[in-house]
Amino acid sequence: xxNSFNTKTGAKAVTLVDAAKNPQYTDPIYAENMLxxxxxxxxxxxxxxxxTGAIYLQGSNELGNETPGIGTTTVTNWVGIGSTLIxxxxxxxxxxxxxxxxxxxxxRFGYVPDAAASGGIEGHLRFTIKxx
Amino acid sequence: MxxxxxxxxxIALDAVDPTSTQNSEAIFVQQMLYASAQIxxxxxxxxxxxxxxxxxxxxxxxxxxxxxxxTYWAELSSLxxxxxxxxxAISDIAYKWIKLTWTDNASTAGNITVRMTIKGW
Numbered sequence: 001x002x003n004s005f006n007t008k009t010g011a012k013a014v015t016l017v018d019a020a021k022n023p024q025y026t027d028p029i030y031a032e033n034m035l036x037x038x039x040x041x042x043x044x045x046x047x048x049x050x051x052t053g054a055i056y057l058q059g060s061n062e063l064g065n066e067t068p069g070i071g072t073t074t075v076t077n078w079v080g081i082g083s084t085l086i087x088x089x090x091x092x093x094x095x096x097x098x099x100x101x102x103x104x105x106x107x108r109f110g111y112v113p114d115a116a117a118s119g120g121i122e123g124h125l126r127f128t129i130k131x132x
Numbered sequence: 133m134x135x136x137x138x139x140x141x142x143i144a145l146d147a148v149d150p151t152s153t154q155n156s157e158a159i160f161v162q163q164m165l166y167a168s169a170q171i172x173x174x175x176x177x178x179x180x181x182x183x184x185x186x187x188x189x190x191x192x193x194x195x196x197x198x199x200x201x202x203t204y205w206a207e208l209s210s211l212x213x214x215x216x217x218x219x220x221a222i223s224d225i226a227y228k229w230i231k232l233t234w235t236d237n238a239s240t241a242g243n244i245t246v247r248m249t250i251k252g253w
C-alpha cells in the first residue's frame with residue numbers, strides 16, 4: 001500500500017487466429033489494491049485478413065501466492081467479470097474492456113479467437129490497472 | 133482512515149457443509165466500499181444461493197475485538213451458484229457490517245470454502 005497512486009501496465013503477445021479457438025490468458029495479476037482495470041486487444045490487419053474473437057476479464061479471490069511478486073502464482077478458479085466481442089477486416093483494430101470497481105484479489109485478461117478469423121494475424125493484449 | 137487503499141482477503145466460510153444453511157460472522161466494513169465473494173475450493177458440487185447482506189446496527193463498539201451479534205440485515209446481492217469457482221461482487225457499500233450466507237438448493241455432500249476480498253480506505 002502507499003499514499004500515492006499505484007499503476008501497472010503490461011502486455012502479452014497473442015495469436016489472433018486459431019481454428020481450434022484456444023484461449024490465451026495473461027498470468028494472474030495481483031490486483032488486491034487495484035480498482036480500475038482496462039485491457040485492449042490490438043492488431044493491424046491487411047486486406048484479406050479477418051479478425052473475430054472475444055476479450056475477457058476475470059477475477060479470483062484464491063489466496064494464490066502469499067507474497068505476490070515473489071515466485072509463480074497458480075490460480076485455478078476464475079469469476080467472469082466482463083467480455084466483449086471483437087471483429088475487424090482491415091486497418092488498425094483495437095477493442096477494449098474495462099471496469100472501475102474491481103473487487104477481487106487477482107485478475108487476468110484473456111483472448112479467445114473465433115474460427116472465422118483468418119490471415120495469420122499477430123497482435124497484443126495490453127492492460128493498465130490502477131489503485132492505491 | 134488512511135491515505136492508501138486498505139484491503140483484506142480472508143476465508144468467510146471455511147470448509148462448510150453446502151447442504152445446510154451457512155452464515156459468516158459479521159464483517160466490519162464501515163470504511164470499505166468494495167467486496168467480492170467466491171467459492172474458491174470444495175469437495176462438494178455446490179448448488180444453492182450465495183448472498184451478501186448489510187447492516188447498520190451498532191454491533192460492538194470496538195470492531196475487531198469480539199464478534200457482534202446482529203439481528204437486522206438488508207440483502208445487497210445474490211448469486212445462484214452451481215459450481216466451485218463462481219462468485220459475486222458489490223461496490224458502493226454503504227453499510228457498517230456485511231455478512232455472507234449460503235442457502236442450499238441441491239448440493240452434493242462434502243464441503244465448500246468461500247473467500248472474500250474487501251477494499252476501501
